[in-house]
Amino acid sequence: MSLIRDSVRELARFRLRIWAAIAFVLLCFALLVFRLFTLQVLRHEELHQAAENNRVTVLPIAPNRGLIKDRNGVVLASNYSAYTLEITPSQIEGELDALIDRLGELVEIQPRDRRRFFRLLADGKRFDSLPIRNRLSDAEVARFTAQRWRFPGVDVQARLFRQYPMGEVGSHLLGYIGRINPREREAMEDWEDERLANYKGTDYIGKLGVEQAYEAELHGITGYQQVETSAGGRAVRSLGHKPPTPGNTLQLSIDIRLQHLVEEMFGNRRGALVALDPRNGEVLAFVSKPGFDPNLFVDGIDAESWKLLNESIDKPLLNRALRGTYPPGSTFKPFMALALLNTGVRKTDTIINDTLVYHFGGRAFGSPENERGGAMDMRRSIVESSNVYYYGAAHELGVDRIHDQLKPLGFGRLTGIDLEGEVTGVLPSQEWKKRRFKQPWFPGETISLGIGQGYNAFTVLQMASATATLVSGGQRFKPRLVREIEDVVKHERRHVSNDALEPLPIKPEHVNFLKDALHGVTYQGTGTRVFAGAPYASGGKTGTAQAVGLKAGQKYNAATMEERRRDHSWYMAFAPLEEPKVALAVIVENAGFGSAAAAPIARRVFDYLLLGVVPSEEDLALMREGKAMAPVGKPRPASAWRLPNELPAPAESASAASAPSSAASGVQP
Structure with missing residues (x-):
């Protein structure tokens, strides 16, 4: 009789374990269903937008800065396009100095280029793309492009550069443009949202002279480009764009x-x-x-x-x-x-x-x-x-x-x-x-x-x-x-x-x-x-x-x-x-x-x-x-x-x- 009772108790414990396992599985399944319901239904719009943001990147396009001419139409300030070698420090693993040394094997990097880069980095721009060399020659662009896979976080960008063809002539009245410094960034935070948004993708601003006084006229309106990106962040397809509006041309009274x-x-x-x-x-x-x-x-x-x-x-x-x-x-x-x-x-x-x-x-x-x-x-x-x-x-x-x-x-x-x-x-x-x-x-x-x-x-x-x-x-x-x-x-x-x-x-x-x-x-x-x-x-x-x-x-x-x-x-x-x-x-x-x-x-x-x-x-x-x-x-x-x-x-x-x-x-x- 005792053997039968033991068998009955063992069977009851087994059934209890079975039901407990079933309940645990059902609970997990219910939690999974609830989670899927939350993600697919309750947070569908939010997560869909987030997914699109991961896949689609909006890139600002800086406008051409306006020209400055004298009273007779002589151009005193203009723009030209050139290639720049740029580093995004936040994407770099290892020492920056070692990376720059390796880049120096492909393109010429002067000590002043290195000093300028680290000065910009000290301004708190670790997440920005910072230039290590400006005005690359076609041969330098070709050499780097062939070896780009060796340098994650480094890329060649086409940038617009300001040019003053007269050199020193009229320098004090024209002024100049330069990179936006931390003090100017802080002052820009007080701007209206629309004006501040217009400087997305802009690294330069008028510093002195007419360039400073007529900054609003010369800057232009920033455009944008929507691109589909790969998992590595590389653009693979353009989805749409709004072209930038160039800045206005100033005609001075100066001869x-x-x-x-x-x-x-x-x-x-x-x-x-x-x-x-x-x-x-x-x-x-x-x-x-x-x-x-x-x-x-x-x-x-x-x-x-x-x-x-x-x-x-x-x-x-x-x-x-x-x-x-x-x-x-x-x-x-x-x-x-x-x-x-x-x-x-x-x-x-x-x-x-x-x-x-x-x-x-x-x-x-x-x-x-x-x-x-x-x-x-x-x-x-x-x-x-x-x-x-x-x-x-x-x-x-x-x-x-x-x-x-x-x-x-x-x-x-x-x-x-x-x-x-x-x-x-x-x-x-x-x-x-x-x-x-x-x-x-x-x-x-x-x-x-x-x-x-x-x-x-x-x-x-x-x-x-x-x-x-x-x-x-x-x-x-x-x-x-x-x-x-x-x-x-x-x-x-x-x-x-x-x-x-x-x-x-x-x-x-x-x-x-x-x-x-x-x-x-x-x-x-x-x-x-x-x-x-x-x-x-x-x-x-x-x-x-x-x-x-x-x-x-x-x-x-x-x-x-x-x-x-x-x-x-x-x-x-x-x-x-x-x-x-x-x-x-x-x-x-x-x-x-x-x-x-x-x-x-x-x-x-x-x-x-x-x-x-x-x-x-x-x-x-x-x-x-x-x-x-x-x-x-x-x-x-x-x-x-x-x-x-x-x-x-x-x-x-x-x-x-x-x-x-x-x-x-x-x-x-």
């Missing part, structure tokens, strides 16, 4: 031939020139010397080149026309004369006895040795540049009245030019000094303001703009470098607004008087030798501005001073006399008298714009050395002036070569 001519006339000297059309505010030339080659920055400038530019005592990266501030010297006197007339403090026929020394507060304020002194009315004070006349004028006006009279002309404030980074300069007042130095204004500090010294510090752009306002009778414009924007898709041109600002209430008789006095400078005064023989009438004012202060009683002697401590050479001018088409300001740093260095440059700018000629080779050589006065040799037609990398033009007829050209001159009726 690049004039720009190049002025830069050549500066030679190795430092300084700046701004030439404006007073009738509309267009900038005809915008020079800062020395310059730099913007092509150096396109791929990411190497350490050696950056050190040379950044540590140079000549500061080639400083835009002197926009950001350099200088005491204006005697070029300030015509504006002081205007303040005297506006306020009624002095009349044109008021006589001041110039004894060559002005005494105030126990100090003697002197005059240059070449001044004659004597009875000075206002016209003679400008023509012969009397210091004593304007020492007294400053004292009679007072610092605050000088400030209030000259600020509307643009001194000490932004001109509003279409570039970023402009500085205000300094037009002092009592309130300014109290705010800046926490000190009161002393009466003796006013005296030097009359001759453009003291705290006065302005940009060349401000001086050119103020000159344009004066000779146009108070008409004001914001200076503009870009005159038209062309939509390359719609082939529509949009004129950039340069609407006139509210004019200043300058009396016409005051304008005519000052224009006549400034004209006198060119045939009776300090500019006589420079403008001898000019077939047109112009006006201008020389200026010699101290670069460093002198102690009381100390006399200036350029021969005993280090070159960079010598006076600056200024000239402000306009032409033609009756209906000015150009107003300019030019400074040559540490070059001495305004008539010796700055005025000769202005003369040749007028010759180019009004006569359509450029200096002879002999004259140009003298200009570079700062030894020219009136032009020497036979001037050449403007059409003969060659730009960098420009082929000689076909021979022109004698009549065409000798006739002034409105296109070459850059000044239109």
Whole structure:
């Protein structure tokens, strides 16, 4: 009986195990069914999209950056396509240095290429495709493609590169593009989603000049391509695409031939020139010397080149026309004369006895040795540049009245030019000094303001703009470098607004008087030798501005001073006399008298714009050395002036070569 009972218990346990196994299998099957139901039904759309995303990749297509041209259609910034060898660090197994060494067996990789790559990698771009070599030759592309299977995470990409065919010419006004840095990436996070999305696939952005100021116009609209990818991430089939929209073309008001001519006339000297059309505010030339080659920055400038530019005592990266501030010297006197007339403090026929020394507060304020002194009315004070006349004028006006009279002309404030980074300069007042130095204004500090010294510090752009306002009778414009924007898709041109600002209430008789006095400078005064023989009438004012202060009683002697401590050479001018088409300001740093260095440059700018000629080779050589006065040799037609990398033009007829050209001159009726 016990044997039977044992058999029954064993059978019951067996059946229990069977049912337990069946229940476990059913539970697992139920869980599997539930999971399949969840994936296939409840999460069908989500997982289907995820699967498509694994199979389909959307690749952004960077647009062609817009061209930049001068007023006559000469291309100043363009694009070209080239192959780049790129590494995606996140896909690399092993040491990057070892990988680069192996790549160096197929293509040439310089130490600067390696340094640039690791600098980009340090910026936190491990998941980006980073260039290790740009501008591969066809042979290098073929060698790498044949061995590509050995280098997972490395590929050849076709990229667009920015090119500045003029090299250093116009570098400060054009600016350059460069790779977007972490600071810029962070700033871009605040952009609107649509604008930020437009930079997907874009590694470059405008950094300076027009490239920076008109980034929105030049960039274009990013396109995309949908591709089917293999398990290894390689594109196997295109599923669709939207082509990118290229950036718009900018046409500048700059005449690049004039720009190049002025830069050549500066030679190795430092300084700046701004030439404006007073009738509309267009900038005809915008020079800062020395310059730099913007092509150096396109791929990411190497350490050696950056050190040379950044540590140079000549500061080639400083835009002197926009950001350099200088005491204006005697070029300030015509504006002081205007303040005297506006306020009624002095009349044109008021006589001041110039004894060559002005005494105030126990100090003697002197005059240059070449001044004659004597009875000075206002016209003679400008023509012969009397210091004593304007020492007294400053004292009679007072610092605050000088400030209030000259600020509307643009001194000490932004001109509003279409570039970023402009500085205000300094037009002092009592309130300014109290705010800046926490000190009161002393009466003796006013005296030097009359001759453009003291705290006065302005940009060349401000001086050119103020000159344009004066000779146009108070008409004001914001200076503009870009005159038209062309939509390359719609082939529509949009004129950039340069609407006139509210004019200043300058009396016409005051304008005519000052224009006549400034004209006198060119045939009776300090500019006589420079403008001898000019077939047109112009006006201008020389200026010699101290670069460093002198102690009381100390006399200036350029021969005993280090070159960079010598006076600056200024000239402000306009032409033609009756209906000015150009107003300019030019400074040559540490070059001495305004008539010796700055005025000769202005003369040749007028010759180019009004006569359509450029200096002879002999004259140009003298200009570079700062030894020219009136032009020497036979001037050449403007059409003969060659730009960098420009082929000689076909021979022109004698009549065409000798006739002034409105296109070459850059000044239109």
